[in-house]
Amino acid sequence: MIKELSEKDLFQVAKIHKENLPSFLTEYPLSFIEKFYYFQIKRENQLLLGKIENGKLLGFVFGTDNVEKLYDNFISENKSYFYMNTFKTLLFHPKYFLLFAAKFFSKSFVSECKRQLVYIAVDQNLKTKGIGSELLQAFEEKWKGLNYYELEVESKNKAFDFYLKKGFYIVHQYNNWVEKKYLLGKYLHLLIIFTICNGIG
Numbered sequence: 001m002i003k004e005l006s007e008k009d010l011f012q013v014a015k016i017h018k019e020n021l022p023s024f025l026t027e028y029p030l031s032f033i034e035k036f037y038y039f040q041i042k043r044e045n046q047l048l049l050g051k052i053e054n055g056k057l058l059g060f061v062f063g064t065d066n067v068e069k070l071y072d073n074f075i076s077e078n079k080s081y082f083y084m085n086t087f088k089t090l091l092f093h094p095k096y097f098l099l100f101a102a103k104f105f106s107k108s109f110v111s112e113c114k115r116q117l118v119y120i121a122v123d124q125n126l127k128t129k130g131i132g133s134e135l136l137q138a139f140e141e142k143w144k145g146l147n148y149y150e151l152e153v154e155s156k157n158k159a160f161d162f163y164l165k166k167g168f169y170i171v172h173q174y175n176n177w178v179e180k181k182y183l184l185g186k187y188l189h190l191l192i193i194f195t196i197c198n199g200i201g
């Protein structure tokens with residue numbers, strides 16, 4: 001069953017996140033990641049869906065309609081907790097210093113679209129069994145009133161092939177000295193029209 005997740009599911013979300021997702025957030029302690037999602041589900045216009053079987057979370061997808069404000073509530077309500085954990089995490093993972101410096105000094109492409117699928121991940125023992133597809137489909141169903149959304153993926157992440165199969169196209173390639181990733185976009189209505197036309201044809 002795929003459903004919107006609540007506070008009681010967030011420990012499992014954080015665990016799948018930490019075990020599977022290549023991101024700076026992943027380097028923080030599990031409790032920090034859980035708290036990050038706690039503040040996300042309290043925000044308006046975000047979507048956290050999960051596939052649950054017998055109480056076990058098999059995978060989740062998380063999106064927001066304002067990716068630029070992703071951390072705002074979390075930081076404003078937990079300033080010292082946030083900065084202390086960030087300092088510790090940067091100390092143990094100094095490569096992210098370079099990443100943030102590169103972002104700061106390089107003139108980066110900024111998309112007008114703020115609606116993003118931020119994270120999608122499936123339990124590591126259950127990949128390529130169709131769960132990612134189910135989650136993406138449910139996610140797009142919930143957002144079907146909208147025409148377009150984006151996401152970012154590191155160019156070496158195998159999920160890139162998954163997204164291409166799901167109808168995403170490359171909007172922009174970020175290619176600075178520490179970071180190589182793609183911004184991908186997807187038109188939802190075009191895909192429906194294409195599917196209908198294919199069915200008729």
Ligand SMILES: CC(C)(COP(=O)(O)OP(=O)(O)OC[C@H]1O[C@@H](n2cnc3c(N)ncnc32)[C@H](O)[C@@H]1OP(=O)(O)O)[C@@H](O)C(=O)NCCC(=O)NCCS
Binds near residue numbers: 127153159162
């Ligand atoms: C990306 C991810 C969510 C896909 O979920 P999944 O349940 O494994 O995907 P599905 O089984 O629904 O696969 C759908 C299609 O994508 C393909 N696919 C899935 N993962 C793939 C991979 N790593 N490489 C190539 N193709 C892949 C499948 O072969 C399948 O193709 P088909 O429709 O032709 O059979 C999952 O692999 C994952 O959790 N990855 C780690 C976390 C991550 O990197 N997330 C993305 C961050 S941007």
